[in-house]
Amino acid sequence: MKAWKYIGLRLLTWALVIWIGVTFVFFIPRAFPSDPVETMISRMASMSGSMEATQVEALRRQLRVQFGLEGSLWEQYTTYLRDGLFGFNFGPSLMNYPTPVGEIIGRFLPYTLFLSVTAVIIAWTLGNIIGLLAGFRKNKRSSKILEGIAITIYPIPYFIVALVLQIVFGFILGWFPMTANILTTADRGAFIASLLRNSILPAISLLLVGTGWWIISMKSLASSVAEEDFVQYARYRGLSERRIGASYVLRNSILSQVTALALSLGGVFNGSLITEIIFNYPGVGKLVQQAILSSDYNMILGTITISIIAISTATLIADLIYPFIDPRIRYS
């Protein structure tokens, strides 16, 4: 019965967190004086030359409806919750009018998922292996060197790492394209080739930073497990170091890394932002940047809402699976 209470409470927190988050996102733009509809009308007016006053008025009314700005604040809010949160319908995009926001996100999302999910999984695997070795065999020279590299790179802000890689490997050495230019209209073979070629440098930048973090956390977990009595006992039994490392230390320290993996998969939406902007990679992060530059509020709200849901759901999943994979933890 305790388990059900735990799950129920956790679900309640999950719903509350999402609700507070999206409420925040709803009210922030409305608390600022700039008006997206007026911005769009002035842009249309400057593009088409002159517009008649009645035309402008009709356009204004139509746009206010489509941007969810019609009616009282309460009506706007409930509409946003109903359509956006439950229907993933955020209205038309301003920069690609009148294509719906959801459709455009759907077009860009696969690129982000391809790049970031691959990078997160490779970084997780690599980082855990190196971290395990560094924590379990503290005095080996190779593990000290690898840990040293990880500690040096880890604190540097991500965009500096990406920028330096771009300058060194993209510009000075010219091994990879500086900015991505993926042939989306070419045939399948050429498309995949250009996708891979353009993803290597962004992926390496994500790997460098990501792996560093996993090494540091795995190392501290593994070194504390390695000091436990049962590891000592395994040594007395004469088990090989390899066996102790794999089935004693690894199995006891990997658990919280599994939940942390769930968290960082939920965060790929967020983490890919700077990568995609620096390397001009056509994913959701690039989309967010374009949306900011053209004040596309529907698009900004849509991407941020989805990202809040993704992260809170990943946290929820991580919290719920933890007691299942770790028998030492009980719901409390």
Added chain:
Amino acid sequence: MKVFWKNANLRLKFGLIMMGLFIVLGFIVPLFPHVNPIIYNTFAKNLKPTAVNWLGTTALGQDIFWLLVESLRNSIMIGLIVAVIGTTVGVFVGLLSGFLGGFADRALMVLTDTFVVIPSLPILILMTSLMKGQASIIVLALTLGLFAWAWPARQVRAMALSLKERDFIQTAWFSGEGAIQTVFTEILPFVWTWALSNFMNAVLVAIASESSLAVLGLSPANLPTLGNMIQWSRERNAILLRQWNWIGPPVVLTIILFISLFLLITGYNEYQTMKRGR
């Protein structure tokens, strides 16, 4: 002081010395008379390093050395302000929540959890894009501070919960110490060590967040910071024109700053662990 230095580990010593140098460069060096590095065309454009312009000039005729000094100072200031806000509010909310318990605790924790979970970067982007790069250093720091208190609050609450059950706190209650007095004389000394470490970490995170915003062109437009300086040089194609004396210094300085801060934090934590161990 002498004892402290004798016991300090290598990381802590190195971090302290480097941070000392950064403070001198950012806060003492600007006291010497110098040109205003923001104003365009103070010097000829695109100069290589000379005796007058130690690091040369930008494509806008600004002196790179003084621009760098000014940027460093502003970046450190942003980091410090955000860290002060985050740590103070975090400790306050954490203690309050941990000691009040009951409904207040639950309400505060839902709020805190929301701020822990909300992806901060998109919301920062949303807020700063609405400000259109016009924010002042204080407004920017306040905005960053909005996301800097939640994690400390959680940690402090956990500490408060475990401290509440200890004997000496009970003794303090029973001997008639008031709630505020108990917090100041009994609890804060425990939280203090942790708060200092968190403070340094918050400085690091804040400077990094500001530079991420700068890459997006969302940091205040006329405020020289390390992130902005890099972004300005990128916008003017300093990479393609190979103006390494322009884009190089802020990149290298940022890297050294972050590694030093990180060594300071890990060194300090190690030092505290060692002190407890004795």
